[in-house]
Amino acid sequence: MHTNGQFPAANMPELFQGRGTRAYDRIARWLLRGLYTRIAEDVADVAPDNGTVLDVGTGPGVLVAEIARRRADLRITGVDLSADMVAAAQRNLGPFGARAAARVGDVTDLPFPDDSFDLIVSSFSLHHWDDPDGAVPELARVLKPGGRLAVYDFERAPFDMLVSAARSRSLLTGRPARRDLIRTGVPVFPRCARHVMTAAPA
Incomplete structure (x- = not known):
């Protein structure tokens, strides 16, 4: 487990296997439905026509659905x-056919070609990443020129690590990074941070 001084939580695979998967699937589809609805509305508003979207840390795919x-x-x-x-x-995701899919992959070694996605989104996954610094080059690699990365997480998640890694490598420089707070629709944590970074245009 890493401790970054902001949010001492790293990837904990034992929580997301077997019985844990079934429990999280139920929680995501019912208790957290309002949160995923809120984020999906953001994506629906900004994704380009006929665009491609990647959801990093998709879990049971509720946001994708x-x-x-x-x-x-x-x-x-x-x-x-x-x-x-x-x-x-x-x-x-079965009801959506070929337009919605999921596959195994690591944010520091994404199984996609360069320039694959118009928009990358991640919801409450960042605070589990073991290597946020190493994730930035991969996220930038698979993002199309001018594409957007939108990361949603707890306010104390290590967003600053993403900013520092991008700055040190001159990545995601299309626009200044922007962070704001949004309502989640979940009573136990009514607000979360939304952090947006943009790839440079071609």
């Missing part, structure tokens, strides 16, 4: 370290 319900023109892919979570996501 919510986006797919709102934008039938988008092709959305979820990626997660846990094979059990990806299996749950594939079940949940």
Whole structure:
């Protein structure tokens, strides 16, 4: 586990396998539905027509499903370290056919070609990443020129590590990074941070 001084939580795969997967699937689809609805509305508003979207740390694919319900023109892919979570996501995404999918992958070694996605989103995954610094080059690599990275997490998640890593490598320099607070629709944590970075244009 890393401790970054802001949010002492790292990837904990034992929580996202077997019985943990089933419990989290239920929580995500019912208790956290309002949160995923809120984020999906953001994505639906900004994703380009017929665009491609990547959801990093997709879990059981609830956010992917919510986006797919709102934008039938988008092709959305979820990626997660846990094979059990990806299996749950594939079940949940079945009704959407080929336009919504999930696969196993690590944010520091994404299984996609360069310039694959118009928009990358991540919801409450950043604080689990073991290597946020190492994630930035991969996120920038698979993002198309001018594309957007939108990371949603607790206010104390290590957003500053993303900013520092991007600055040191001159990545995601299309616009100044922007962070604000949004309502989640979840009573136990009514607000979360939304951090947006943009790839440089071609």
